[in-house]
Amino acid sequence: MEVNNRYITITKHIQGSAKESDFELKVAPLGLSVEPGSNDIIVKNLCVSIDPYQLNRMKSYSSSQKTVQAADGISPGQPIDALGVAKVLVSDNPEFVKDDLVVGFVHWGEYSVVKGGGMLRKVDPKTELPLSYHAGILGLSGLTAYAGLFEICKPKKGDKVFVSAACGSVGNLVGQYAKLSGCYVVGCAGSRDKVALLKEKLGFDDAFNYKEETDLNSALTRYFPDGIDIYFDNVGADMLEAAVANLNPFGRVAACGTIAEYSETAKRAAPNMIDVIYKRIKIQGFLAMDHKSLHSDFLSTTTEYIQNGKIKVQEDISIGVESIPLAFIGLFRGDNVGKKIVKIADE
Amino acid sequence: MEVNNRYITITKHIQGSAKESDFELKVAPLGLSVEPGSNDIIVKNLCVSIDPYQLNRMKSYSSSQKTVQAADGISPGQPIDALGVAKVLVSDNPEFVKDDLVVGFVHWGEYSVVKGGGMLRKVDPKTELPLSYHAGILGLSGLTAYAGLFEICKPKKGDKVFVSAACGSVGNLVGQYAKLSGCYVVGCAGSRDKVALLKEKLGFDDAFNYKEETDLNSALTRYFPDGIDIYFDNVGADMLEAAVANLNPFGRVAACGTIAEYSETAKRAAPNMIDVIYKRIKIQGFLAMDHKSLHSDFLSTTTEYIQNGKIKVQEDISIGVESIPLAFIGLFRGDNVGKKIVKIADE
The missing domain is CATH 3.40.50.720 (NAD(P)-binding Rossmann-like Domain)
Structure with a gap:
């Protein structure tokens, strides 16, 4: 089986401000099968996080700034990884099965192949919070x-x-x-x-x-x-x-x-x-x-604050993979009010 | 008994670089007696430390920088306090007697009245190091x-x-x-x-x-x-x-x-x-x-390093109270090689 995967890429490295013409919506067929033994997972992305730091990954760097680039530069034409919530379609990883809801690094696109599946985490269904929270306030x-x-x-x-x-x-x-x-x-x-x-x-x-x-x-x-x-x-x-x-x-x-x-x-x-x-x-x-050791404290404390209303969740959601470039550019104009999320598909 | 005390003052608050004309050598009679019960000490200064930070104390500050000024601004016409080594002439403080060698905040001048005497410390004669070290490397x-x-x-x-x-x-x-x-x-x-x-x-x-x-x-x-x-x-x-x-x-x-x-x-x-x-x-x-708690560690470690030759002491010494303004101005031109000290009198 195969789907058409629509995803966002940059057309070239970005200098200065990001413009719409720096981005492109690509479409590529994606076979919904994984290599046995690969641990790979294919997911359907439901929502993704839109963050200003991505601009730094989209620049080209001089050698003197190699540390920043080493963080992980984004190459023109390649999918752009970002935190998101997704649903497992196919899994060779024994920890995940079809229809699991997961959070982790996917892409600014409709589908992602997550290599090895290692960085994904299952969404805890007990929290009963909107899925977008896992890509934002709980991300x-x-x-x-x-x-x-x-x-x-x-x-x-x-x-x-x-x-x-x-x-x-x-x-x-x-x-x-x-x-x-x-x-x-x-x-x-x-x-x-x-x-x-x-x-x-x-x-x-x-x-x-x-x-x-x-x-x-x-x-x-x-x-x-x-x-x-x-x-x-x-x-x-x-x-x-x-x-x-x-x-x-x-x-x-x-x-x-x-x-x-x-x-x-x-x-x-x-x-x-x-x-x-x-x-x-x-x-x-x-x-x-660098502060992953805080993660479980952070997650339990924040979830509790949200559930008992001590923290208000402020999200700003756009719809559809094609809205990603403008959602991103808008961050630098202050268009967003709260956490910017793009919802790509319904569960 | 009375001496003529020659000391350095600023003629006005300094803006920008310090110039010779910003300084003045004043002469004022000083009675060599202290009020009983005052704990005051009168010392003859032997050498004083010349440090760049004094320039910040000589400026006038806007209210928005009051924190820096609060550190302790220097007023035109007043003696300028600085770390130095001195000899006790008169003491109302029971911890000090005539001829004690002391280190602490005295002035860019020949004599100082140290109010209360509280911040002075006796020079440990056992170290047998040049007195100037106590105003510099050990200061x-x-x-x-x-x-x-x-x-x-x-x-x-x-x-x-x-x-x-x-x-x-x-x-x-x-x-x-x-x-x-x-x-x-x-x-x-x-x-x-x-x-x-x-x-x-x-x-x-x-x-x-x-x-x-x-x-x-x-x-x-x-x-x-x-x-x-x-x-x-x-x-x-x-x-x-x-x-x-x-x-x-x-x-x-x-x-x-x-x-x-x-x-x-x-x-x-x-x-x-x-x-x-x-x-x-x-x-x-x-x-x-802010790191006074380190002082005794610092002092014993550094004294030992000096004594066994693991640390070389690099001093740059000028002679006479009248040499202080140029010694100070020279700091900003890089004239000094190592710790700048002005020797004011022999022991």
Whole structure:
């Protein structure tokens, strides 16, 4: 048996901002059979995660940046792997059978062959949560927020926490976790609607629209008259500079993303190093994948918070594999409100 | 009894680079008596430490940088406190008597009244080391190197360590401690003589003159073909950027000084935050004063290293209180080779 697999690729390496013409919807026949002994699995993808970091994988790198590329660059014409939820169609792996619902790295496409099947995990049917949650809040976005806040920033009750891109997939959760830890939390976002959402639905103590501020430094001084203890950075650039200027002694910065710098490579944060030294500031980059030891804690804690309503889930869902390029490009324009997911098929 | 006390002050707050005209030698009579019950001590200063960080205390700050100023700003016309070695002339403090040799915060001047006497410590006569060592390698410069390397960077055997301003008071020690920890150590400095000193006397594996390099990034790639694990930053600016570009995953930066940024406030390091994130880099500011718990370890270890010749002491000594302004200004031109000390009087 064979299906036509529609999937998204890049047409060339991307420099600067991503445009629609950088992407292509390819169609290729896919035989629904696996090599005995391969452990391979073929899945039908139900929903996939859309994340800004993918842009970094789509660039071409000079040798001096080989570490970043080594993370795993995306080649033009090839399927693009991403976290998703899928249904097993064919399995040579004894741990999975047809119709199992799984979460793991699949592709921005309708079907995926998962080699060896090793990285997939069965969806726990007992949680009775929407399947998309497993690709978002209970996936890498959630683990990123959890690890970055708790491991890198170590929040204490009463700490003042600032989160940028606070309506994004990671930021909204960081703020909610920080509130549950007894912190004072202010977020920034790029529209009035998002600001309202942060304050009214997601429980932030305060929020502001950075596009309405002419001076980020004094805006932060206004929102944090007693200074910032923790800055969870999703944007880099001038917001990072302003946050460092407003950090308290022993302030911590979790460097999670730098979306402002992903597209415009020339625009870089130049934090005042005199502040960094005298205030003993720690700026620490991190990746969720280094914190897998937290995964089961993260999953049980977060699932419970969702089930008892202590954490609100904010998703932004587009429909159909063909919507992926615009969904992705929209991340950099701030189109999404919450975790961006593309739903590819019904269960 | 009364003496004429000659001491250095600033004539106004300093913006940008320090010039000779920013300083003044003042003369004021000082009565050699202390109030009974005050615990005050009057000392004759023998030598004082000359350190770049004093420039930050001489600036005037906007309210947004109040944390730095709060460290303790220097007011025009007032004596400037600095670490030094001195001899007790008069003491109301029962712990000290006339002729005791002490180390602690005195002033850039011939005499000091040390209020309460609390921060002074007697020089251990058993060490039989030159007195200047207590203001330099066994003083804050040494503790800064020790705390920054061991507490912030946590060197492991085989780590590749890069030190900037490697002939400076802190840098030369960082390199020597790192060598004693089994690391591969490269330093940079601003002259061929300093480079020779690093390699031939101070035991660095390699060293280079940054003024002869047109591209710091590729220079570091040349000196560290396998990348940098630890960067001990004394200079900030483009050297910090280049180091971050060459750091290995999980690289650590001890932000100790940013001498390139002390004078020219516009010139700031803009490290690539994508590197910081993907390589999980930690950039951490620190001050020696937060690591007082290490002090006795530091002192005994370093004294032993000096005594058995495992650490070479590199000092640069000027004579006379009137030489202080030029000694200080010279720090920012790279005039000093090793720890800058001004000897004010013989014992």
